[in-house]
Amino acid sequence: MINYTDKIPNNVDLGRDRVLQRALEHWQPAYMGWWYDMGPNESHNYEVYLRTAISVEPDGWAQFGYVKMPEYRWGIFLQPRDEKREVNFGIHKGQPSWQEVPGEYRSTLRRVIVTQGDTEPASVEQQRMLGVSCPSMYDLRNIFQVNVEEGRHLWAMVYLLHRYFGRDGREEAESLLARRSGDADNPRILGAFNEPTPDWLAFYMFTFFTDRDGKFQLCALAESGFDPLARTCRFMLTEEAHHMFVGETGVGRIIQRTCDVMKENKVEDPSDVRALGVIDLPTIQKYLNFHYSVTLDLYGSDVSSNAANYYTSGLKGRFRETKLDDDHVLTDAEYPVSEVVGGKIITKNMPALTALNERLRDDYIAEIADGVGRWQRVIDNAGIPFRLTLPHKGFHREIGNFAGHFVSPDGEVLSEEPWKNHEAEWLPSSKDYTYVQSLMSGRVVEPGKFANWIAPPARGINNQPLNFEYVRFN
């Protein structure tokens, strides 16, 4: 029997909700089984300096202390309700926001929630072996923090399934624990969540690029007319910020270290850089190209009647919907979309409603470009003549208008053979992966020590010093 208020911090009155309790009585042990099997490898006895959300108050959502991860208190939190909130877009605009699932949107909403929920355990599975090659105790603690919070995000989506979708919801919640990232028979739903995350550079790229897709999807769902979904996603966003911080600073610290070593030793040639045990900048560019392109696919087809339906029905809004200055119905609005015609990329205006995936992708790209600009400044400050660039939107795409085309990072439409001839210059090759992984053959866990290929962070977690014992191994 679960002691609800103590073990599962929540603001959904779980202690008095018998239906929800019964659903969780079955699901919670299955979740623990999943965590023991698929959570961070060999970590179950470690005590980790983690933050736990115990309430939605400013002082309650980030309580720090040592926790064994299987004892982490995965809670259920929704941003407090605004009684006056309305549906802010689509054909129901101006109606009070929905506190129960509208019957006609039931299966669509369930699918949206399941698709979001599926990404959460997927990333934990993708990252589960990285602890054995961590570059420091600080970084090890950070990956564990990301992992337990992705676990909590799964809880958040399962809460909605259990509370609002009855038996179908319970079955979906079980399936979320049955699929496995990369599994041939029962894979995760979305492509990028079936890619391996084989090393720490890939991990930081993933948290920078792919967790940010998570942010944009959550922002769009936080606008939903279905109020419990909106409020759940708002609270998840508070945690997502840290995941992107881990990614951006992780890549930034790798770039910093590489630049420091290049300057100290006055070398520029990538093979000389590698000989000094750090990751050369062209390899970082290739990882960037890979993670950016597979993440762009997560936004779906450029022109999509599903996206239009989600919007018109009031289920999924645009990024910062209520801050946008238009009619929020979009019947006559247009939006530019690119496609390949006769070997050239052309852009034409499409009905804005069908182009909502593309619009969200563009909002995402703008934020990504800012982050890449900050990485570039590290290189510029070192006086090294190297430019990190975002490849063309059409590069290496498998979904949408560019799927099946061979677009170079510069946006040139090629045929298959010349594209393949350049592939190893544009995307990490097996040799690149082998090199990067050769740097990460063991873990660095002495407090305050960092692997040779990464610079220390500017500061520790929660004002703790860099040599703080972030993980006790027992």
Ligand SMILES: [Fe+2]
């Ligand atoms: Fe998440």
Ligand SMILES: [Fe+2]
């Ligand atoms: Fe995340």
